[in-house]
Amino acid sequence: MAGSAGVLASLRYLQCCARNVRGRLLSQPKTVIAVALFGVIPLLGGCPRKELPPGDKPVSISLGSPSPSPSPIPTSFNGERAMAHVKKQLEFGPRPPDTPELVKTRNYIVTELKSYGLAASTDEFVANTPQGRKKMANIIAEIPGESTNVIIISSHYDTKFFKDLHFVGANDPGASVGTLLEIARVAASSSTKPKATYRFVFFDGEEAFCEGWDDCGTPDNPDHTYGSRHYAEQLVDRHQVQSVRALILLDMMGYTKLELGRDTMSSRWLQDIIWQTGRDLGYTKVFVDRPEGVGGDDHEPFLRAGIDSVDLIQLNDYRYWHTPEDTLDKISAQSMKIVGETVLASLPRIAAHASPGVHPSVAQ
Numbered sequence: 001m002a003g004s005a006g007v008l009a010s011l012r013y014l015q016c017c018a019r020n021v022r023g024r025l026l027s028q029p030k031t032v033i034a035v036a037l038f039g040v041i042p043l044l045g046g047c048p049r050k051e052l053p054p055g056d057k058p059v060s061i062s063l064g065s066p067s068p069s070p071s072p073i074p075t076s077f078n079g080e081r082a083m084a085h086v087k088k089q090l091e092f093g094p095r096p097p098d099t100p101e102l103v104k105t106r107n108y109i110v111t112e113l114k115s116y117g118l119a120a121s122t123d124e125f126v127a128n129t130p131q132g133r134k135k136m137a138n139i140i141a142e143i144p145g146e147s148t149n150v151i152i153i154s155s156h157y158d159t160k161f162f163k164d165l166h167f168v169g170a171n172d173p174g175a176s177v178g179t180l181l182e183i184a185r186v187a188a189s190s191s192t193k194p195k196a197t198y199r200f201v202f203f204d205g206e207e208a209f210c211e212g213w214d215d216c217g218t219p220d221n222p223d224h225t226y227g228s229r230h231y232a233e234q235l236v237d238r239h240q241v242q243s244v245r246a247l248i249l250l251d252m253m254g255y256t257k258l259e260l261g262r263d264t265m266s267s268r269w270l271q272d273i274i275w276q277t278g279r280d281l282g283y284t285k286v287f288v289d290r291p292e293g294v295g296g297d298d299h300e301p302f303l304r305a306g307i308d309s310v311d312l313i314q315l316n317d318y319r320y321w322h323t324p325e326d327t328l329d330k331i332s333a334q335s336m337k338i339v340g341e342t343v344l345a346s347l348p349r350i351a352a353h354a355s356p357g358v359h360p361s362v363a364q
């Protein structure tokens, strides 16, 4: 089943900026499993005078177990911290691959990850692009779990190259980078070892150098997703595909009017867990059922490799996409908090679903 071309027959498509709907789906909807609920315990003492919106409520999220009665670990995804990460990225300016600005961004991300007690590393490689050979580097950090099953949580961290535009990418990818950093901080602060290993990966070179997603490149060497393709190829070469049970991709999820439709390429069981978790946390208006046609993103190389993947993205009604107006005022700490809390609360459920010996991609 291919994605909906109609979704992309939009204004942005006319601007030749849309990512083309590509390929057939590699992941079919699976039977939705029943996922055990676990406690979400407001930490507010007494009776609040005023009901806070759901995202303002501090919650306690168990990172280590999906069982109904885990000992809750007080965690607090701090939207303001995520916002501070976005501001920092924007201070560096436009951040295309192989620029001093992206090197500064990379160093910032690595320094942050290390400050959370994580061993962060970079994987450097050279990509052949329409602008010649470009030095790129993915950033990787990991929290070892009880098992070697890996759940990857990811975002790209490069901004799209524009010859004549000052494009700073607050939402694309500032917000997802800020959210991923804050997720990593919260997860690293847990005293409970997670069931699965959590790996945080920041991809270089997601954006096309040419204006449109498929304007340049070849099927064998497309002009986009350089870092994620490099990473997925490594997993295949090293026979590590089976250990990666799921990949969660964050991309453009910080809009002040956050509403996440279901990316049509994503693995349904994984998407279902995250959508249900978001709704359990009270974010029913954010995690909606309308399809979101994206047509390709950093999760695609992983889907092709047989790794179940989900993209949390709001592309089609984000009118500032790839414009100079993708600025700080378009995103909010609250939106990043909603996504961050939901991903954190989803991780134990995903780990429970992706139990040893069962690889959802391989199961028919």
Ligand SMILES: [Zn+2]
Pocket (backbone or CB within 6 Å): 160, 172, 207, 322
């Ligand atoms: Zn983009």
